[in-house]
Amino acid sequence: MSADLAKKNRFARFVKRLKRSKPDYFLISAFIGLTLLAVFMLLPLVFIVNHAFKPINELFMYPPRFLAEHPTLFNFRQLFLNAQKMSIPFSRYFFNSVFTTGVTVAAAVLISAMAAYAFSKHKFPGSSVFFGLIIISLMFAPEAVVIPRFILISELGIMNTYFSHIWPLVAMPVGVFLMRQFIDQIPNALIEAAKIDGAKEWKIFYRIVLPVCMPAVATVAILAFQMSWSQTETSNYYVQVESLKTLPYYVATLTGGLANGVVGQGIAAAASLMIFLPNLIIFLLFQRQVLMTMAHSGIK
Amino acid sequence: MARVLFQHINKQYPGEHRLSVNDFHLEVADGEFLVLVGPSGCGKSTLLRMLAGLEDISEGEIYIGDRMVNYVSSKDRNISMVFQNYALYPHMSVYENIAFGLRLRKMAKAEIHERVIRAAKVLEIESYLNKLPSQMSGGQRQRVALGRAIVREPEVFLMDEPLSNLDAKLRVQMREEIGKLYRRLNTTMIYVTHDQVEAMTMGTRIVVMKGGIIQQVASPKEIYNKPVNMFVASFIGSPPMNFVSGKIVITQGQCYFETKRYVLLIPEGRRRLLQERYIGKKIIMGVRAENILYQSEDLEQEKHKHAKIETMVNIREHMGSDAYLYLHNKDHRLVMRVDPWTEHEEGQMLTVSPDMERVHFFDPETEAVIC
Numbered sequence: 001m002s003a004d005l006a007k008k009n010r011f012a013r014f015v016k017r018l019k020r021s022k023p024d025y026f027l028i029s030a031f032i033g034l035t036l037l038a039v040f041m042l043l044p045l046v047f048i049v050n051h052a053f054k055p056i057n058e059l060f061m062y063p064p065r066f067l068a069e070h071p072t073l074f075n076f077r078q079l080f081l082n083a084q085k086m087s088i089p090f091s092r093y094f095f096n097s098v099f100t101t102g103v104t105v106a107a108a109v110l111i112s113a114m115a116a117y118a119f120s121k122h123k124f125p126g127s128s129v130f131f132g133l134i135i136i137s138l139m140f141a142p143e144a145v146v147i148p149r150f151i152l153i154s155e156l157g158i159m160n161t162y163f164s165h166i167w168p169l170v171a172m173p174v175g176v177f178l179m180r181q182f183i184d185q186i187p188n189a190l191i192e193a194a195k196i197d198g199a200k201e202w203k204i205f206y207r208i209v210l211p212v213c214m215p216a217v218a219t220v221a222i223l224a225f226q227m228s229w230s231q232t233e234t235s236n237y238y239v240q241v242e243s244l245k246t247l248p249y250y251v252a253t254l255t256g257g258l259a260n261g262v263v264g265q266g267i268a269a270a271a272s273l274m275i276f277l278p279n280l281i282i283f284l285l286f287q288r289q290v291l292m293t294m295a296h297s298g299i300k
Numbered sequence: 301m302a303r304v305l306f307q308h309i310n311k312q313y314p315g316e317h318r319l320s321v322n323d324f325h326l327e328v329a330d331g332e333f334l335v336l337v338g339p340s341g342c343g344k345s346t347l348l349r350m351l352a353g354l355e356d357i358s359e360g361e362i363y364i365g366d367r368m369v370n371y372v373s374s375k376d377r378n379i380s381m382v383f384q385n386y387a388l389y390p391h392m393s394v395y396e397n398i399a400f401g402l403r404l405r406k407m408a409k410a411e412i413h414e415r416v417i418r419a420a421k422v423l424e425i426e427s428y429l430n431k432l433p434s435q436m437s438g439g440q441r442q443r444v445a446l447g448r449a450i451v452r453e454p455e456v457f458l459m460d461e462p463l464s465n466l467d468a469k470l471r472v473q474m475r476e477e478i479g480k481l482y483r484r485l486n487t488t489m490i491y492v493t494h495d496q497v498e499a500m501t502m503g504t505r506i507v508v509m510k511g512g513i514i515q516q517v518a519s520p521k522e523i524y525n526k527p528v529n530m531f532v533a534s535f536i537g538s539p540p541m542n543f544v545s546g547k548i549v550i551t552q553g554q555c556y557f558e559t560k561r562y563v564l565l566i567p568e569g570r571r572r573l574l575q576e577r578y579i580g581k582k583i584i585m586g587v588r589a590e591n592i593l594y595q596s597e598d599l600e601q602e603k604h605k606h607a608k609i610e611t612m613v614n615i616r617e618h619m620g621s622d623a624y625l626y627l628h629n630k631d632h633r634l635v636m637r638v639d640p641w642t643e644h645e646e647g648q649m650l651t652v653s654p655d656m657e658r659v660h661f662f663d664p665e666t667e668a669v670i671c
Contacts, residue, residue, distance in 0.1 A: 192381075193381070193387040193389075194389070195353075195373075196380060196381050197404060199400075208389060211391040214391075
């Protein structure tokens with residue numbers, strides 16, 4: 001009871017103070033402005049979710065509506081029915097995506113972290129040159145390197161294998177950069193203490209460095225996941241065998257030329273939502289850690 | 301337990317001309333508590349880090365026991381180290397922090413548990429064993445760091461300014477704790493600090509360093525009472541020793557220390573120690589704050605009759621148990637300790653007299669002590 005009362009009192013005091021003090025117009029306008037911006041940013045999400053539940057006639061309504069008026073699961077049913085009709089089942093695409101994304105995320109995180117640890121805490125000849133190269137590689141648009149990449153993949157002989165989904169994404173300059181910013185913050189004494197305690201390099205890395213930069217690990221994992229999960233590039237260029245292609249590629253074909261343009265819209269909407277949802281879930285799970293990393297690295 | 305021998309150690313960082321540690325040669329006896337003290341950048345931490353294996357040795361050899369350890373990795377040197385910023389693993393509980401080193405050495409679980417509990421008991425941190433370092437205060441964290449160091453039962457303890465991050469009160473308390481720990485373990489300890497109070501109170505032997513070079517190695521008492529040069533004299537002791545420059549003159553068979561404003565009689569005993577070649581030469585006199593007398597009954601004594609200085613009280617600093625007067629005599633400044641109950645007002649004239657039996661004389665060129 002007393003806690004309740006105290007809460008009430010505090011609230012009353014707060015209201016009193018609010019009434020007494022002069023209104024801070026900057027704060028109020030910033031609050032309103034940011035709220036509007038947040039709502040605006042939210043619109044696409046609302047649209048994607050609602051679109052998947054719209055019946056066919058609503059999908060093509062003009063002007064388009066954000067909210068589904070008569071929500072239905074028809075599109076999802078169509079997605080699975082359509083998938084069953086094809087020679088390659090939907091589940092195969094799904095498995096390909098989950099598998100390659102899983103391996104990509106794990107490998108990208110591990111390799112970025114190891115590289116970042118070396119750049120941050122070890123001195124070796126040419127380290128600044130190599131780090132410079134990594135930063136420069138951040139500036140290339142993916143389209144610019146499609147052909148060299150294709151040649152590389154083909155020369156490596158990993159065309160038409162799962163590797164061709166994984167390798168191109170494992171080298172992740174952003175990951176190295178973010179992790180390095182984070183590892184830079186770890187005091188050297190921590191690593192030296194572990195050395196004196198008897199840890200060798202690998203032990204220091206996975207018992208001390210990795211756990212301490214968990215927020216950065218989570219951030220890089222999310223970025224790697226988003227890159228890998230929704231990309232169609234590798235399926236388009238490096239894989240000709242249908243059974244090795246990934247889910248986003250399949251979704252893209254639904255709306256593409258060959259498929260039924262009208263029914264395809266509904267299926268595509270449902271499939272888009274299914275591709276989008278894991279992104280959202282993972283981001284919601286790790287968002288605090290991501291914000292921490294961004295604050296550390298000075299990137300916004 | 302082991303002795304530590306530094307054999308003519310030099311350290312030069314790449315790209316630097318100056319030696320960070322210059323021909324450091326010293327044997328630390330088994331079970332000794334050695335304190336390395338000096339201003340920042342004097343090479344004391346570098347030396348400790350070389351002993352720990354965290355820094356390469358440019359020249360010379362380091363022995364722990366009878367083993368040369370230049371090329372032995374940190375983990376095999378059987379040492380443990382306490383860092384200034386504690387360096388606790390933030391993601392591990394206190395228990396895991398202390399046990400980490402033992403786990404890496406593949407010790408049996410029961411033994412690990414027993415040792416951790418024993419260390420925790422000694423340091424009175426048993427009730428925090430499940431907490432994370434971030435949930436603890438600075439003093440508690442430093443205890444955990446000490447626990448991590450003692451649990452491995454190393455041959456040598458290294459401490460790199462372990463108390464610098466603590467507030468004044470805790471520092472005094474932890475100073476006592478580390479002293480107790482040392483007496484209990486009786487292991488060789490090498491302790492680095494820039495705080496002369498820590499050095500004076502904790503060490504069995506003190507090494508004063510400056511610019512990578514050893515200035516003096518001696519017991520705390522000897523360092524304080526018989527500094528070998530002006531640097532040691534001013535670095536050890538608070539407030540620092542007063543220095544007055546003047547000249548040695550002989551008039552009517554008596555030896556005097558003469559400045560522009562006053563003349564002080566040098567007693568016969570001191571005079572004999574002063575070498576003849578300083579007579580008529582410039583010299584620097586050093587006198588500690590507690591060796592300046594001011595009470596009239598003292599000044600009446602024979603030996604003070606001819607050693608008086610007229611000064612003005614500039615500032616009075618009350619410390620509680622002591623009070624310090626900052627005295628002015630035109631261009632000369634002196635700090636002296638007085639009884640805190642005496643009343644001295646700022647601006648008041650005061651006649652004082654240094655205890656000429658206890659003053660030190662330094663060569664102005666080499667800054668080395670003469671007597």
